[in-house]
Amino acid sequence: xxxxxxxxxxxxxxxxxxSSYLQNNGLREREYHIVFSGGFDSSxxxxxxxxxxxxxIKFPYGSMFDESRYAEAVAKHLNLFVNEIVITPELFxxxxxxxxxxxxxxxxxxxxxxxYILMMKMVQDGVKDVLSGEGPDEYLGGYARQIIFDELKKxxxxxxxRNYHGMVDRELxxxxxxxxxxxxxxxxxxxxxxxxxxxxxxxxxxxGNYPLQGQIGKMDMExxxxxKMEQRFAKHFGINFHYPYINKELAEFCxxxxxxxxxxxxxxxxxxxxxAMKYLPEIMRDRQKMGGPVAPVNELMGWTDxxxxxxxxxxxxxxxxxxx
Numbered sequence: 001x002x003x004x005x006x007x008x009x010x011x012x013x014x015x016x017x018x019s020s021y022l023q024n025n026g027l028r029e030r031e032y033h034i035v036f037s038g039g040f041d042s043s044x045x046x047x048x049x050x051x052x053x054x055x056x057i058k059f060p061y062g063s064m065f066d067e068s069r070y071a072e073a074v075a076k077h078l079n080l081f082v083n084e085i086v087i088t089p090e091l092f093x094x095x096x097x098x099x100x101x102x103x104x105x106x107x108x109x110x111x112x113x114x115x116y117i118l119m120m121k122m123v124q125d126g127v128k129d130v131l132s133g134e135g136p137d138e139y140l141g142g143y144a145r146q147i148i149f150d151e152l153k154k155x156x157x158x159x160x161x162r163n164y165h166g167m168v169d170r171e172l173x174x175x176x177x178x179x180x181x182x183x184x185x186x187x188x189x190x191x192x193x194x195x196x197x198x199x200x201x202x203x204x205x206x207x208g209n210y211p212l213q214g215q216i217g218k219m220d221m222e223x224x225x226x227x228k229m230e231q232r233f234a235k236h237f238g239i240n241f242h243y244p245y246i247n248k249e250l251a252e253f254c255x256x257x258x259x260x261x262x263x264x265x266x267x268x269x270x271x272x273x274x275x276a277m278k279y280l281p282e283i284m285r286d287r288q289k290m291g292g293p294v295a296p297v298n299e300l301m302g303w304t305d306x307x308x309x310x311x312x313x314x315x316x317x318x319x320x321x322x323x324x
Contacts, residue, residue, distance in 0.1 A: 003258075018245065050078075109229060115233055146187075
């Protein structure tokens with residue numbers, strides 16, 4: 001089957017999955033809200049579902065963290081009112097301990113406190129049902145780190161290197177057989193910490209006959225943290241969090257799609273973005289992933305001696321609060 005045909009199937013499945021979710025859960029148009037970052041996932045979901053209002057986090061700390069120009073353009077295009085919550089250092093510090101205690105375990109995810117603040121604001125506004133755009137990142141190659149492994153695999157596809165596979169094997173430190181599994185293990189060690197038992201159980205019980213990016217996506221969906229964090233906060237605040245994209249049939253279809261429909265020429269979620277652009281304004285065409293409610297934690301906490309993405313003290317402080 002050609003790429004155009006597969007993308008057509010994917011669009012139909014996305015639209016049908018979202019529509020069925022709303023119908024099966026008794027959610028009628030404009031009776032729910034949406035977590036809205038201005039990224040492709042939440043923007044397409046807003047276009048398909050027409051929520052009453054969006055809620056988004058704003059970090060006014062430079063273009064690396066501030067997605068406002070995209071969020072504002074999409075909101076205008078969809079005629080969607082968005083309630084914007086600005087995260088100041090004072091607001092972040094005031095809610096750090098409470099967020100950690102509700103989570104109940106340390107997490108490396110930098111969205112911890114912003115998500116807590118977001119839901120606190122929602123419950124203050126009387127919000128009950130909220131749509132979340134989680135799912136496409138895992139299903140369809142949405143994380144920038146996946147590009148690394150896409151490029152590593154391509155080393156074995158370069159004609160000029162066909163006689164150098166042994167050298168590539170040695171440099172990458174992977175065995176001659178089952179290169180996808182070896183690259184998946186490298187990804188697992190990088191992201192999830194190298195627990196042999198968990199990796200073996202995942203490969204034995206969870207892993208289908210998927211291409212490499214499908215295997216990585218399945219791993220991120222099974223072992224990732226964001227939905228668990230959202231659900232704990234939602235339960236704490238009495239909010240119903242909904243995931244219209246997350247569906248077993250859609251997941252299986254996506255995991256089996258060819259890798260080049262997920263990552264192409266260093267662009268994540270390539271196929272999904274082509275579909276989304278049918279519904280979104282032109283400014284989104286070259287938009288790069290920025291991470292939604294991913295906070296510049298060290299800057300907000302005043303830990304100026306640390307690199308932006310150094311999570312060592314962030315984890316240390318969480319453990320102190322939890323008495324670990």
